Amino acid sequence: MESKQIFLYFFVLFYLFMSVPIWGQERIARSVFGNGGTGVSSSENRIVGTLGQPLIGTSSSTDNIQQAGFWYTTFGLITSVEQVEEAQLPTEFRLEQNYPNPFNPTTTIQFSVPKTSSVSIKLYDILGRRVATLVDDEYQVGIYNISFDASDLASGVYVYRIQADGFVATRKLMLLK
Template sequence: MKRIIILLVIPIMLLAQTREKYPQATEVWSKPEEIKAISNWAGSVDGISVSADGKTLYISVAGIAVTELSDTGWTTPYKLGSHINIDYFVQTPAITPSGKRLFYTWLMGSLWHMYYSDWDSFKNDWGKPVNCGPEVNIPYYGISGVTAPDDTTIIFTRPNASYISYYNNTTKQYNTVKDFPSEGLNFSSDYGITTTQDLSKVYYLSTQPDTTLDGRYYLKEDLVVCYKKANSSDYTRPYVLNISYQADTLYFTREYSKRGQAYPTITADGKTLFFVATYHDKQTVYVSHMLIDENGIPVSVDYESLSLPSSFKLYSPYPNPFNATTTIEYELNKESKISITIYDTLGRKVKELLNAIKQAGRHKTAFNASGLSSGVYLVVLNTSSGFSVKKLTYLK
């Protein structure tokens, strides 16, 4: 059972002319990259969830499948066991930060109900499905999105509303379902929801009026973020990610054939975002890295640094400021597939300097900015172990 991202055509021109567009978020994300290992293997993807460290993706495509990030890229996905993938009517995966509990929805009649399985370390496989309980799986309303900020909490969406529920150790089910984030205040999203682990940010799908290439008005889908207000259970208004407004530009310049987006999922550190999009007609998975956070600070993430010495380092480019050439130096402690890419401060890809497997050691590459406008740019070193961002200032 596939959910297709639908563009809703709106015949009333007044709606798009009078409604103010959501402002753009101050955090900046890189131009999304398609995960070829998934798009080459799978049909239409209609749900995803990423592990805390960003190295395992659970995808919904005629059942739940898994792909893992290796030193040479994402592996070919494989399906979970038949005790979870029953008759292909399984979707909406959500993995907990510990990686020990996996949620998913089964089609029960005409509604999607939520179940979970715990990891069985003895069998080295997921355990039997457990119904999340009658307070979650109520009659008449199915589940359209799930995220798990910790092992005992789920946040999920039903049509036009979002809820939070907590695990009961006695019943082994989830109960005390409440409006999320508070009574009467909900995030409305039929195509997924995700939060940072501390619930300081909520990412989901929102719609706003726009036009098609031929001038028709319709509701387009945007990835948005809401920030938790200080000393409050309330959140700010939605801010559109630069990913979505950039997709608008690329749609009208015909680099993208469509601009639908859905099912966001974010790593535990809040720095790598995966989502489903139809940029090139096929509904598949894309990944984007945070370049600048909401406070204007460049971002670096090393997924292995908590348990091992850092596996890579991006040094400050020199000279900086520069005109018109600067040197970018980096170091790897193991052979890795890497890329070095230049972005502008809106997250638009300017130039890819390198995309190759490199040996361990210290390396250099040059960036010539001739032909570009003066200003601030971002250099991003991306590896299977993480990524790092440095600012560059080009002065003609």
């Protein structure tokens, strides 16, 4: 009888000590998750190409859930995620200051259109002569950026003017070569 108890104790101890390494082999360190088609590894595991298996279904363990070919952690850690604000539609016509200013040779001009309108933006030199038409078209509601290349103009101060549905605004820009 005593030999059966000793055997039982050894069996329990063997089970307790040997199960820890087996559990350790099932674990993947939380720091190695890629959530995409890249290879990741830890000291015990390696995952390569987990992308593109949409019919896998769901399988899970205490720390991981595999769904549709991707690994997800169940403890709620999310990294590198930014909340994107929904774009606000403009409520008024606007003409923003160009950037960079002063510039050489390209700059960006931003304008807002609150309703579908014919928009014209023209560039004038300091004497009032029109030197370029930057925009002359119909635009839908939105915020727009135009890039202006002034490679063929001389250094100096210029004025750009927007006209759209009764709205008129001007801004100065400086070209330095």
